Amino acid sequence: MSEHTEAGNTGEMSFLGHLEELRKRVFRALGWWLAGTAIAGYFNAWIMNKALLGPAIRAGLKLQNLEPFGQAFLLFKVVFFSGLIIAFPMISWEVWGFVAPGLYAHERRWARWVTVLTTFCFLLGVAFGYFLLIPSMMQYINTMSNPNIEDNLATSEYFSFFVNMLLAAGLIFELPMITWVLSRIGMVSDKLMVKYRRHSIVAILILAAIITPTPDPVTQLMVAVPLYILYEISVVIARFNFKKREERA
Numbered sequence: 001m002s003e004h005t006e007a008g009n010t011g012e013m014s015f016l017g018h019l020e021e022l023r024k025r026v027f028r029a030l031g032w033w034l035a036g037t038a039i040a041g042y043f044n045a046w047i048m049n050k051a052l053l054g055p056a057i058r059a060g061l062k063l064q065n066l067e068p069f070g071q072a073f074l075l076f077k078v079v080f081f082s083g084l085i086i087a088f089p090m091i092s093w094e095v096w097g098f099v100a101p102g103l104y105a106h107e108r109r110w111a112r113w114v115t116v117l118t119t120f121c122f123l124l125g126v127a128f129g130y131f132l133l134i135p136s137m138m139q140y141i142n143t144m145s146n147p148n149i150e151d152n153l154a155t156s157e158y159f160s161f162f163v164n165m166l167l168a169a170g171l172i173f174e175l176p177m178i179t180w181v182l183s184r185i186g187m188v189s190d191k192l193m194v195k196y197r198r199h200s201i202v203a204i205l206i207l208a209a210i211i212t213p214t215p216d217p218v219t220q221l222m223v224a225v226p227l228y229i230l231y232e233i234s235v236v237i238a239r240f241n242f243k244k245r246e247e248r249a
Helices: 015-042 044-052 053-056 068-103 105-144 155-172 173-186 190-195 197-211 217-246
Strands: 062-064 152-154
Touching: 015 044, 015 068, 044 068, 053 105, 062 105, 062 155, 068 105, 068 155, 105 155, 105 173, 152 155, 155 197, 155 217, 173 197, 173 217, 190 197, 190 217, 197 217
Parallel strands: 062 152
Antiparallel strands: none
């Protein structure tokens, strides 16, 4: 019995077959992104004025456009980025749909959960970045501003900062899922993570300082503390997977 037969496939897919499947998945993912973009385009006024500009407005900061078509380009970028977030669950599903045929039957079962939990962790990270991280940074800028200097932020720079913070937060919250996958295939163990816990704490503090563009220690701790909690959760996940592997052995 071949590996693919055990995984539930009728035969091994050819190289061209893999390319064709990849092409279909990429086009489907782009289709989901366009669908998400269409939804974001319909609600563009709310997304632009409430979601994007809200943190700066609430912090009392003013934004200014410095380019002839700056506002139009900003709207396009906001709509496409929002469409990506909306479509992220379905894009993740397409990615795992391409990977699944090469997995064993028991691997497919947890791969489905990976799709769901990966989406949940990413969106949780985006929510953390939007509701806690970005407002604290905006407030810090407002607090530290000189009364003789007016802070007028360029919209393009503000958007880049906004997107970078959301993506960074979303990717950081994927740490438990990355640990789950790596521990499932035996590349990471809980003993290894415990052994290098102190080194990881130093790395977390350095990463928090790099991610946060402000020197505010409170903001840096707001990043470092969740990162450390996620690391400890990852240790528990790795320990659970190690026990499962021992039971199967």
